[in-house]
Structure formats: C-alpha cells, structure tokens
Amino acid sequence: xxxxxxRPGRAAxxxxxxxxxxxxxxxxxxxxxPVAWVLVASTKAGDELFSTFTFAxxxxxLDNIADLSAYRDGVYWRWMANSVLYAGVGAVLSCxxxxxxxxxxxxxxxxxxEAVFGVLLAGVLMPPVILAVPQYLLLAEADLAGSRLxxxxxxxxxxxxxxxxxxxxxxxxxxxxxEAARMDGAGEWRTFRTIALPMMLPGxxxxxxxxxxxxxxxxxxxxxxxxxxxxxxxxxxxxTLLNQGSNSPSxxxxxxxxxxxxxxxxxxxxxxxxxxxxxxxxxxxVKS
Amino acid sequence: xxxxRRPGARRRAPWAFLAPAIVLFxxxxxxxxxxxIHLSLRTIEVQGLGLGSGARSEVWAGLSNYADxxxxxxxxxxxxxxxxxxxxxxxxxxxxxxxxxxILDADRVRGRRFGRLVIFLPYAVPGVIAALLWGFLYLxxxxxxxxxxxxxxxxxxxxxxxxxxxxxxxxxAVWGGTGFNMIVIYTALRAIPADVHEAARLDGCxxxxxxxxxxxxxxxxxxxxTFFFSIIATLQVFSEPTTLRPLTNxxxxxxxxxxxxxxxxxxxxxxxxxxxxxxxxxxxxLALSFGFLxxxxxxxxxxEAR
Numbered sequence: 001x002x003x004x005x006x007r008p009g010r011a012a013x014x015x016x017x018x019x020x021x022x023x024x025x026x027x028x029x030x031x032x033x034p035v036a037w038v039l040v041a042s043t044k045a046g047d048e049l050f051s052t053f054t055f056a057x058x059x060x061x062l063d064n065i066a067d068l069s070a071y072r073d074g075v076y077w078r079w080m081a082n083s084v085l086y087a088g089v090g091a092v093l094s095c096x097x098x099x100x101x102x103x104x105x106x107x108x109x110x111x112x113x114e115a116v117f118g119v120l121l122a123g124v125l126m127p128p129v130i131l132a133v134p135q136y137l138l139l140a141e142a143d144l145a146g147s148r149l150x151x152x153x154x155x156x157x158x159x160x161x162x163x164x165x166x167x168x169x170x171x172x173x174x175x176x177x178x179e180a181a182r183m184d185g186a187g188e189w190r191t192f193r194t195i196a197l198p199m200m201l202p203g204x205x206x207x208x209x210x211x212x213x214x215x216x217x218x219x220x221x222x223x224x225x226x227x228x229x230x231x232x233x234x235x236x237x238x239x240t241l242l243n244q245g246s247n248s249p250s251x252x253x254x255x256x257x258x259x260x261x262x263x264x265x266x267x268x269x270x271x272x273x274x275x276x277x278x279x280x281x282x283x284x285x286v287k288s
Numbered sequence: 289x290x291x292x293r294r295p296g297a298r299r300r301a302p303w304a305f306l307a308p309a310i311v312l313f314x315x316x317x318x319x320x321x322x323x324x325i326h327l328s329l330r331t332i333e334v335q336g337l338g339l340g341s342g343a344r345s346e347v348w349a350g351l352s353n354y355a356d357x358x359x360x361x362x363x364x365x366x367x368x369x370x371x372x373x374x375x376x377x378x379x380x381x382x383x384x385x386x387x388x389x390x391i392l393d394a395d396r397v398r399g400r401r402f403g404r405l406v407i408f409l410p411y412a413v414p415g416v417i418a419a420l421l422w423g424f425l426y427l428x429x430x431x432x433x434x435x436x437x438x439x440x441x442x443x444x445x446x447x448x449x450x451x452x453x454x455x456x457x458x459x460x461a462v463w464g465g466t467g468f469n470m471i472v473i474y475t476a477l478r479a480i481p482a483d484v485h486e487a488a489r490l491d492g493c494x495x496x497x498x499x500x501x502x503x504x505x506x507x508x509x510x511x512x513x514t515f516f517f518s519i520i521a522t523l524q525v526f527s528e529p530t531t532l533r534p535l536t537n538x539x540x541x542x543x544x545x546x547x548x549x550x551x552x553x554x555x556x557x558x559x560x561x562x563x564x565x566x567x568x569x570x571x572x573x574l575a576l577s578f579g580f581l582x583x584x585x586x587x588x589x590x591x592e593a594r
Contacts, residue, residue, distance in 0.1 A: 015396060016396055016397070016398050017394065017395070017396040017397050017495070020391040020394055020397045021391075021397050021398045021399060023387065023388075023391060024388060024391045024392070024397060024399060024400070024403040025399060025403065027384065027388055027403065027407050027466075028399075028402065028403045028406040028407055030463070031406050031407050031409055031410055031463065031466075031467070032406060032409075033425070034413075034418065034421035034422055034425065034463070035409070035413075035421075037421065037424075037425060038421050041424070041430075049430070050427075050429040050430060051429075053432075053435055054425070054430060054431065054432040054435060055432065096308075097308045097309050097312065098309075100305045100306070100308060100309070101305065101306050101308070101309035103305055104301070104302040104303075104305035104306045105302075105306070107302075108298075108301060108302035110299065110302050110303075113302070116306060116310070119313070120309060120313060123313065123317050125520065125573070125574060125577065126317060126321065126570065127520070127523070127524050127546075127566075127569055127570050127573055128524065130320075130321065130324055130566040130567060130569065130570040131316070131317065131320050131321070131324075133324065133549065133550075133553045133559070133562055133563065133566055134319075134320035134321070134323040134324040134327065134563070135316060135320045136553075137323065137327075137559065138319060138320060138323060153312075153315075153316065154316045156312050156316075157309060157312035157313055157316060157317070162309060187297070188297055188298060188301035188304075189301075192305070213411065213412060216414065217413075217414035217415060217416075218414075219414065219415060219416045219526070219527040219530075219531075220526055220527065223530075223550075224550070224554070234414070235414045235415075235416040235417070235527075236416075238416060238417065238420065239416055239420075239530075239531055242420055242531065242534050242535075243534045245534065246534045246535070252424075255420065256424065259417045259420055259421060262414070262417060263412075263413055263417060266412040266413070267409060267412055267413075269412070270405075270408075270409070270412050271405070274405060
C-alpha cells in the first residue's frame with residue numbers, strides 16, 4: 001500500500017479488489033444459509049413448515065418455544081443443561097490435565113520425554129470408534145455404562161490439548177523465571193501454580209474452548225454410552241426427536257426450534273469471545 | 289536437608305505432572321485398544337440350542353473374524369461409498385479453505401473480518417445439527433431449490449438418494465469443516481515474513497502470482513496437516529449419515545464402515561466381529577494417513593533438494 005500511495009499517478013490507490021471480495025462474501029453467504037433458514041423456519045407453525053416458501057417467515061415462534069418447553073415436561077431443557085454440564089466440567093478438567101502435562105513436557109528435561117509426548121499425541125490418530133465400543137464394554141464391566149461419568153471420563157484426555165499446552169508453556173514461561181522461583185525456595189508445585197499457570201492462562205482459555213466445542217458437538221460417544229434420555233446431551237436428544245419425527249411430523253417443528261436454541265449459545269459465545277481472543281490461538285500460533 | 293531433597297523432587301516432578309494424563313491414556317486409550325484386539329480374536333461358541341448358562345462360551349477364534357470382516361461385501365460397499373464421499377469432501381473443503389485463507393491474506397479486500405468470522409461460524413455448530421438443518425433444506429417440500437425449479441417448471445432432483453446423496457452429505461462436511469481449516473492455513477500465511485511478498489511485489493508480481501508462487505509453497509506444511517486430519521475425519525464419518533437416515537431411505541444402517549461397526553456391536557450384538565471391523569478401520573486409517581504423510585514428506589525433500 002505504501003508503495004502505491006507514493007505514486008501520485010494512480011487514481012485510486014485504495015481500490016477494492018472486487019473478485020476476491022465477492023468470493024469471500026459468497027463464501028460467507030453460503031455459511032449463513034442454514035443458520036438463516038433455521039432462524040426463519042423456527043418461526044413457522046407446523047402447517048407452514050412444508051407449505052410456505054423456504055425463507056418466508058411464519059407466525060409461531062413463541063408457540064414453538066412454548067411447545068418445545070412443554071414437550072415431555074421440559075426434557076429439552078434437561079438436554080441443554082446436560083450439554084452444559086458435560087462440556088463445562090469436561091473442558092475444565094481436560095484443560096487441567098493438558099496444562100499439567102504440557103507444562104511438564106515443556107519445562108523439564110527428562111529421559112523418555114519425547115517418547116511420552118509421541119505416545120500421547122498418537123491418541124489423536126485413534127478413530128473414536130475403535131475406542132468407543134471397547135470403552136463401552138469396559139465401562140459396563142465397571143457398572144458405569146449409561147451413567148454421566150461414562151460420557152465424561154473418556155473425553156478428559158485430549159492429545160491436541162496437551163500439544164497446545166506444551167507450545168504455550170514453551171512460549172510463555174521463561175525458564176529463568178522458574179529458576180529464580182526455585183532459588184527462592186519455591187517447590188515444583190508452587191512454582192507451577194503461582195508462576196507458570198498465570199502465564200499460560202491465555203493459552204489455556206483456548207484449550208478450554210476447543211474442548212468445550214468438541215464435547216458439545218460430540219455425538220458418537222453419548223450415542224453409544226447412554227440409553228436414559230434424562231441424561232442425553234443436546235445432540236443426542238435432537239437426534240432422537242428427529243427420529244420420532246418420521247412417525248409424527250408435528251415433532252419436526254420442535255426439532256427445528258430446538259436446533260435454533262441449541263446453536264445460538266455457541267454462536268453468541270464465539271461472537272463475544274473473539275473481541276479479546278484470537279482464532280489463531282486455536283492452531284497453536286503464539287506471538288513471539 | 290531441603291536442598292539435598294530437591295534434585296530428587298525435580299526428577300520426579302515431571303512424572304507427577306504427567307500422571308493424570310498417563311493414567312487417563314492407559315485407562316481410556318491403551319486398555320480399550322488392547323481389549324478391542326482381544327475381542328477381535330475371539331468368538332462366541334453356541335452349544336446345542338444355546339439355552340442355559342453353559343451353552344454359550346467365548347472361545348479363541350484366531351483371525352477368522354478378520355477373514356469374515358474383509359470378505360464382507362457390506363463392509364467393502366461401505367468403504368467404497370466413504371471413498372467416493374472423501375474424494376468429494378477433501379479436495380473441495382481444502383480447496384475452499386485455501387482460497388478463503390489466501391483472500392483473507394490479500395490486500396485491498398473488503399469485509400475480511402466479517403468473512404473470517406462467518407466462514408468459521410459452522411465450526412460451532414454440532415455435526416448432528418448441521419446434518420439436520422441441511423437435511424431439511426434437501427427435502428422437496430422445504431428446499432428453496434425445489435421451490436425455484438418448481439416455479440420454472442423444471443424437473444426436481446432427489447437430493448437424498450442416488451448419486452446426489454454423496455454431494456448432499458459432502459456439502460454438510462464442507463460447510464462444517466472449511467472454516468477451521470481456513471484458520472489453520474491463514475495462521476500459517478500470516479507467519480510468512482512481510483518482506484518476502486514485498487520483494488516479489490517490487491519485482492512486479494501480481495497478487496495472484498504472489499499467492500500461487502510464494503504463499504502456497506510456503507504454507508505446504510499447514511496444507512499437509514489439514515489434509516492429514518481431513519482424511520482421518522472422513523474415514524470416520526458417522527453422525528451426518530446417521531442423522532439424515534430418518535429423512536430418507538437412501539441411507540442404510542451400514543452406509544459407512546463405522547455405522548456397520550455400531551450396528552454389529554449394538555443391534556446385532558456381535559461385539560467380536562464389530563471389534564475386528566473396528567481394528568480393520570483403524571489400521572486402514574493409520575496406513576492411509578501415514579502413507580500420505582510419507583508421500584508429502586518425500587515430495588518436500590525432493591523440492592528442497594532441487
């Protein structure tokens with residue numbers, strides 16, 4: 001831009017590149033289509049859903065929400081609460097496990113360090129299905145299959161979380177600061193808790209978000225583990241609702257309204273959080 | 289006294305910090321994998337009519353579960369379907385991700401902040417809900433496409449059956465996955481020092497030339513990474529076809545290999561053959577993804593040698 005601005009002959013130095021801009025907006029439009037549709041469709045009453053034009057708004061949003069809340073004594077809101085519980089608790093604990101492991105791998109030099117890191121990372125490559133079926137059978141042996149713990153315990157270890165935590169710890173925690181703390185007589189645990197942890201915090205927020213979204217979006221694990229719909233997370237609940245809808249289409253309106261209400265919190269979270277948090281952190285990019 | 293203890297404490301510390309991760313790894317990764325392999329090598333033998341407690345016993349089966357799995361036409365068909373699906377999803381998704389990342393990194397483009405956020409947005413939408421929303425948009429009575437074609441008097445395609453089903457499913461994955469991959473590539477693009485393009489621009493290169501000749505080769509590692517994870521994710525497709533099933537009868541319970549594992553384990557109740565199939569899928573996934581990494585690594589080295 002500076003090079004162009006220096007040349008006075010050019011008429012419009014800040015000319016917009018039309019083609020790339022158009023392509024970007026087209027891509028954004030494509031990404032908005034289903035979201036726009038669910039916004040519109042959830043306002044349609046049952047008979048309007050299949051009869052009016054796709055993007056013509058209906059008249060029944062509040063009725064739909066009331067119907068959804070009344071459906072089987074408000075089971076929908078229990079699904080929502082379960083999703084918040086699984087994703088919230090799971091992400092906090094998983095973040096703690098990642099922070100500890102990543103810190104150890106970044107700060108200490110010890111025999112077997114790279115081997116441990118490699119083995120933990122290899123967990124990323126394991127297809128969830130080869131894990132989920134035996135996990136179910138093993139948890140059934142321990143009488144835990146079908147319990148809330150059965151969808152919480154297997155997600156606590158996140159190889160990607162440990163990978164990110166190691167990168168953040170390497171970049172954010174200078175070794176001379178740790179050395180100084182030790183000289184002052186702080187133990188290893190205190191050094192971690194009072195010195196390193198606050199420095200790693202921005203990175204840990206990222207791991208928390210990543211795990212929160214991963215657990216919130218998870219379907220396979222609860223699908224395999226749970227049978228009592230009081231314990232279902234949102235994804236599984238909506239799936240069963242859709243499944244029943246093929247026999248009674250009136251449920252479709254509930255499915256659509258339910259999808260809207262399930263999508264909004266996470267979208268709001270991202271819109272809110274991106275003001276002070278950069279998406280780039282998600283890929284382990286650290287400012288140097 | 290404390291001074292003498294410290295070297296020992298410092299040696300033990302990393303293992304103490306790693307203990308939760310290692311325990312979880314052993315319990316929820318290593319043990320299940322070992323158990324799956326164990327199950328896959330055994331089978332249930334039924335004696336007589338299979339009644340009574342002693343009539344069914346678990347016995348050693350050798351590799352017979354694997355032989356059955358590999359010769360099962362249902363598994364092969366499922367693998368072919370996922371292969372076709374993957375050949376659409378991976379190139380389209382990563383092509384779009386690269387295109388948008390390059391646009392975000394280019395000069396004189398308007399709406400970059402908006403575009404980046406909105407294209408990333410589907411990442412926050414669970415696969416099940418994405419499949420559900422698109423699934424409704426594919427239904428003839430709801431779809432805007434059908435409305436339009438109907439108004440124009442043109443024939444209306446069935447989006448949830450035949451060949452169109454692949455495109456319909458691929459579209460869901462592309463919609464959900466492009467944004468995340470775009471961010472990965474865009475982050476790599478921003479790590480390229482600015483003086484590299486500045487030099488090229490002063491030499492008279494256009495933005496397109498800079499993008500193709502300088503930026504794309506420099507973000508090859510990020511492209512390899514996104515390719516790698518896309519292959520793994522594609523081979524494990526499960527939620528989307530499972531969610532679309534109630535809306536169409538074009539998707540069987542064994543549409544993808546993973547769906548077959550689920551059916552065998554929980555509907556048919558044959559955990560042994562399900563375990564064998566799961567191990568086969570895992571091995572194929574690892575072979576394909578590492579094969580790809582090796583090929584990519586070899587190419588990079590070749591280019592570096594030039």
